[in-house]
Amino acid sequence: MPLEFSKFLKKIGVQVVVGRWSFQVEAMDRGKFSDEFIERSAVIYLTEEFGKANGFKEGDVVRVSSGNKSVNLKIMFTDVAPENGAFMPNSIYTSYLSDFSNFKRFNATLEPTDDDVTKPEEIMQKVLSKI
Amino acid sequence: MPITPMEVYKLLPKTNCKKCGEQTCMAFAFKVINREKQIEECSPLFEEKKYANQKEKLLGLLEPLKEATETGLIVDEERCTGCANCIVVCPVHASEDPYGSGSGYGPKIEDPIYRLEDGVLKIINVKKCRRYGKNRILCVACRENCPSDAISFLEG
Amino acid sequence: MHVCTGCSCLCDDIDLKIENGRISRAYNACRRGAGIFLNISSSRAKPTIDGQQVDLERALQKAQEIIQDSENLAIYGLDTTTLEAQRLAIELAEKKEAFIDDNSTFCLGDFVEMILKKEIPSTTLEEVKNNAYVLFYWGTDPYHSLSRHLSKFTYYPRGGKRQRGYEEDRFLVVIDIRKTHTAKLAKKNARFLKAENDADIIRGFIDALEGRSPKIFQKEIPRILKEMEKGGFNVIFGGLGLKYGLGGDYALLKEMIERMNERSEVYFMPAGCHPNMRGFNELLFEKTGHVNRYSFREKRSSDDFAFHRLLKNDSADTALIIGSDPLNSLPLEYAGKLSEINTIVIDPRETFTGRVAKVTIPSALSGVESGGTMIGADGSRVELNPVFEAEINDEYILKKLLEVV
Ligand code: SF4
Ligand code: SF4
Ligand code: SF4
Ligand code: SF4
Numbered sequence: 001m002p003l004e005f006s007k008f009l010k011k012i013g014v015q016v017v018v019g020r021w022s023f024q025v026e027a028m029d030r031g032k033f034s035d036e037f038i039e040r041s042a043v044i045y046l047t048e049e050f051g052k053a054n055g056f057k058e059g060d061v062v063r064v065s066s067g068n069k070s071v072n073l074k075i076m077f078t079d080v081a082p083e084n085g086a087f088m089p090n091s092i093y094t095s096y097l098s099d100f101s102n103f104k105r106f107n108a109t110l111e112p113t114d115d116d117v118t119k120p121e122e123i124m125q126k127v128l129s130k131i
Numbered sequence: 132m133p134i135t136p137m138e139v140y141k142l143l144p145k146t147n148c149k150k151c152g153e154q155t156c157m158a159f160a161f162k163v164i165n166r167e168k169q170i171e172e173c174s175p176l177f178e179e180k181k182y183a184n185q186k187e188k189l190l191g192l193l194e195p196l197k198e199a200t201e202t203g204l205i206v207d208e209e210r211c212t213g214c215a216n217c218i219v220v221c222p223v224h225a226s227e228d229p230y231g232s233g234s235g236y237g238p239k240i241e242d243p244i245y246r247l248e249d250g251v252l253k254i255i256n257v258k259k260c261r262r263y264g265k266n267r268i269l270c271v272a273c274r275e276n277c278p279s280d281a282i283s284f285l286e287g
Numbered sequence: 288m289h290v291c292t293g294c295s296c297l298c299d300d301i302d303l304k305i306e307n308g309r310i311s312r313a314y315n316a317c318r319r320g321a322g323i324f325l326n327i328s329s330s331r332a333k334p335t336i337d338g339q340q341v342d343l344e345r346a347l348q349k350a351q352e353i354i355q356d357s358e359n360l361a362i363y364g365l366d367t368t369t370l371e372a373q374r375l376a377i378e379l380a381e382k383k384e385a386f387i388d389d390n391s392t393f394c395l396g397d398f399v400e401m402i403l404k405k406e407i408p409s410t411t412l413e414e415v416k417n418n419a420y421v422l423f424y425w426g427t428d429p430y431h432s433l434s435r436h437l438s439k440f441t442y443y444p445r446g447g448k449r450q451r452g453y454e455e456d457r458f459l460v461v462i463d464i465r466k467t468h469t470a471k472l473a474k475k476n477a478r479f480l481k482a483e484n485d486a487d488i489i490r491g492f493i494d495a496l497e498g499r500s501p502k503i504f505q506k507e508i509p510r511i512l513k514e515m516e517k518g519g520f521n522v523i524f525g526g527l528g529l530k531y532g533l534g535g536d537y538a539l540l541k542e543m544i545e546r547m548n549e550r551s552e553v554y555f556m557p558a559g560c561h562p563n564m565r566g567f568n569e570l571l572f573e574k575t576g577h578v579n580r581y582s583f584r585e586k587r588s589s590d591d592f593a594f595h596r597l598l599k600n601d602s603a604d605t606a607l608i609i610g611s612d613p614l615n616s617l618p619l620e621y622a623g624k625l626s627e628i629n630t631i632v633i634d635p636r637e638t639f640t641g642r643v644a645k646v647t648i649p650s651a652l653s654g655v656e657s658g659g660t661m662i663g664a665d666g667s668r669v670e671l672n673p674v675f676e677a678e679i680n681d682e683y684i685l686k687k688l689l690e691v692v
Contacts, residue, residue: 017465020432020560022212026250026322031330032615032639082465092639096619098596103393103618104531105464107626120639124614127623128643213317214430215438216472225445225452234433235416235444237300237315249313250321276443276470278430 011111012054014085015046016064016097018104021089028091032120041091042117048077050084054110063113066106069126071118077120086110091098096123134192134285136160142189144175144182163193164285166203203285204257209282213249217273217282218245218252223259245273252281290671292367292562292654293320294433294689295664296412296440303674310655310674319436324655324674326656330637343648343679350607350646350684353629353689357605360385363594364611366561369659369671372681373447373567377574378687382586382692386603388594389567390611392579395559398525399568400578401537402555402666407544410554411665412440412523417447421458421511426528427558429468430468433664436558437472441522458514462488463528463657478507485532489539494641496546515551524558557664562653566662595621605629607688609681610650614639633684651677 024040033035044064046056056062060075071093081087086108088094098106139160146156151172153159160167170193176182215235218224223244224232231239238246243254257263261270262284274282289301293316304312313321334346338357356362360383365373376489380387391399402409411531415422422441429436437443442453449456459477459619461470466479473479475645482488491501491508501508515521523544533540547553575581577588590596594613597603598621606625613622615638626643633648635656641647651657654671657680661669 002382003354019428019467022318022431022434025319025431028347029319029326029329029636031407032612032637033330080467080471085465087465090616092615092619095615095617095622099618099620100393104527124623124639124642127619128626211318212430212434213319213321215315215317215433216443219438219443220453222452229445233445235439235446235624237302247315247317247321249325250316275474276472278471 011109013107013109015082016086016088016094016106016108017082018027018090018098018106019093024089024091028065028113032092037091038117038119041093041120042071042073043076043088043089044073045076045081045087047079047081047083050081051075051077056110056112061113061115061117062110063115064097064108064110065106067096067099071092071096071123072115074117092120092123093118096127134164136164138192139163139189142185142192143173144179144185146175148175150174160176178278179222203262204254204260205283205285206252206254207281210279211277212279213247213252214278215247215252216276216278218243218247220272220276221245222270222272223261227259288673289324289674290654290661290669291316291323292661292671293317293323294560295557295562295564296435297661297663297669298435298439299400299669303449305674319434321354323652324551326419327652327655332632332634332637332641332647334649335644335647337645338642344590346646346648347684347687350631350648351688352630353605353609353645354379354383354688355691357383357385357629359603360605360607361594361597361603362387362607362609363389363613364609365389365567366564367390368563368653368681369657369661370566370570371659372609372653372685373563373570373683374599375682376607376691377570379607379689379692380581380681381574381583382689384560384582386580386582386592386594386597387571388580388592390561390565390616391559391568392593393595393617394527394561394564395525395557396564396568396579397530397535397537398437398555398557398559399565400572401541402557403569403572403578407541407555408548408553409556409666411667412556412663413446413665413667414520415522415554415556415665416440416444417449418520419449419522420456421460421515421521423460423521423523423575424460424469425462425523425525426462426464426482426530426532427524427526428467428469429524429558430472432526432560433558436524437469441524442472449547457599458511458518460511464532465619478511480504480507482532485529486536486539488542492543493539493546496543512547512550515547515553518551520552520554521547522554522556524556525556559664561603562663563661565664566660569666598622598624603628605631607631607633608640608644609633609685610635610653612638612640614643633681649679650684651680655679656680657682 027036027040143156228240302314306381334343494501580592630644632641632644656677
């Protein structure tokens with residue numbers, strides 16, 4: 001197996017701001033168990049500048065961790081993301097990563113991964129198995 | 132990407148023969164972009180074989196002009212959230228539909244320029260747009276008030 | 288004309304084209320709103336018990352049994368249903384001496400409470416359209432959460448005294464931690480203030496009002512205040528960013544609004560997205576003097592009665608969830624506990640919470656398949672005009688549950 005360059009990229013820390021995203025809300029009405037929901041929810045938005053400066057391309061999957069919880073999300077670029085941080089639409093993904101004290105803004109780390117994007121069912125399993 | 136008059140000019144015969152009714156090829160190029168002249172009005176380009184190559188390139192270059200509405204207006208529905216800023220801000224709607232679109236509601240006239248259909252912006256009657264026709268002015272109000280750049284004009 | 292229940296704007300100018308009994312086109316609604324009308328048949332919930340599909344009758348009966356046997360019932364959600372259904376839910380809570388709470392506890396309930404208690408002056412969107420000059424959007428991105436807010440009520444429409452359009456007759460101020468889509472609109476005759484700390488900006492305004500130079504935005508804040516004096520009628524729309532930015536301490540905010548009002552009229556309005564959150568807050572307030580987090584057994588409201596706290600502290604043995612999906616919207620550590628207790632979900636669509644619930648009961652989409660009344664963000668009542676009339680709606684189901692208590 002060829003060595004993958006991405007493996008050598010280091011982890012970066014960012015503050016994630018959570019908010020509404022019309023396109024994601026629309027996907028909720030189409031169905032929370034639809035592919036479209038995952039496509040529009042399992043996403044972390046960065047500015048193109050910040051993303052590229054850290055070696056990320058649009059469409060890369062990254063492991064986003066907060067505390068001892070992590071999910072794999074797809075990177076998308078938008079000019080409305082915080083300059084040196086990230087934006088996520090609120091959904092089961094942010095509910096999993098955040099807590100009440102940091103519900104709308106939380107700190108997370110991003111690192112490259114070769115795994116697929118996490119599905120909502122996988123999050124539910126993780127949570128339920130702990131209870 | 133807006134098409135520039137220079138790009139069009141470069142592919143014209145550049146003889147300033149005036150057959151198109153313009154004084155110069157450059158003037159003609161401007162009018163083609165603004166849709167006041169049709170490229171076919173440059174008869175040498177279509178009649179003389181030596182320009183065949185240039186003609187093909189020009190027609191290709193001008194292709195998007197055909198797809199866009201006659202004012203060069205393009206809406207990217209994928210980016211549109213249906214906020215209706217563009218509809219309400221439009222000065223034509225304000226004067227012709229003051230109690231509908233001009234006041235923030237859905238249109239109360241039959242043929243507004245724009246309206247929201249299935250959650251996104253649709254062009255209904257572009258003829259009313261101020262960028263259209265003889266006395267046109269370079270209005271950009273709708274584009275300027277779309278936060279996600281869903282509206283663009285071919286001529287920039 | 289139909290009413291869209293996609294957000295607290297409750298737009299009442301939605302036109303629909305119906306073909307062969309189906310909605311084939313939606314006019315005038317935004318992306319979010321149109322999605323509700325056009326996707327009515329997607330991801331609809333089914334009656335289930337322990338994840339197995341059953342008859343509706345069986346599911347209803349099971350829910351009745353659970354409610355009957357419950358000792359510590361918690362009722363939650365309710366912000367997407369009608370006043371009529373909310374009233375029944377409150378009645379059920381009262382009879383069962385239950386806890387009752389809605390999304391407003393982590394959304395904008397605090398703001399609504401200050402308004403209902405008359406601690407801060409508020410107004411209606413109609414007044415805003417006709418009179419307002421300076422418009423603050425503070426910690427909210429209406430482009431995504433209340434898509435038609437600026438075009439239908441605030442910045443763009445002409446109305447009353449404001450006939451000359453936004454460039455002359457309105458002044459936009461957007462305050463947010465990032466340059467949102469709404470913030471991008473702050474161009475001419477407008478300001479965008481990037482808020483690292485909301486309290487610091489409030490202090491800046493108070494300083495300037497007291498004649499001191501503000502520590503931040505030295506140029507912008509005095510200019511905005513001057514515009515406010517010029518306009519005479521101004522409004523601040525506060526969103527979740529402001530609420531969480533202030534960490535629950537609103538003394539400064541109230542002081543700022545009070546001081547501002549010494550110079551010009553300034554109103555405060557919540558910019559929250561749930562269509563009938565204010566309705567629930569008002570109903571509970573009328574009955575108990577509190578807007579949310581209420582225990583009918585203890586006859587008081589407390590942080591401990593917030594739905595997520597009840598789950599965290601194992602205070603409820605049964606949860607009745609109406610039109611909400613805590614697994615999607617509340618920190619999952621707590622929401623996950625719904626799988627351990629007797630959870631009943633009433634919802635028109637499939638939800639994550641439904642997947643872990645004991646019982647799910649499919650309901651009707653308010654505004655599309657069932658009528659009633661809602662209260663928009665500004666306190667005005669809106670009568671829904673549904674396209675279809677489904678027999679089984681939230682009201683019907685709640686009445687069934689009330690039969691056994
Ligand atoms: S007809 Fe063609 S070649 Fe002649 S002046 Fe016009 S553009 Fe130039
Ligand atoms: S360019 Fe001006 S006139 Fe034409 S649609 Fe846009 S706002 Fe209206
Ligand atoms: S302003 Fe932009 S996003 Fe809003 S309706 Fe018009 S095109 Fe769509
Ligand atoms: S702004 Fe809100 S109420 Fe109006 S159409 Fe959009 S979702 Fe519906």
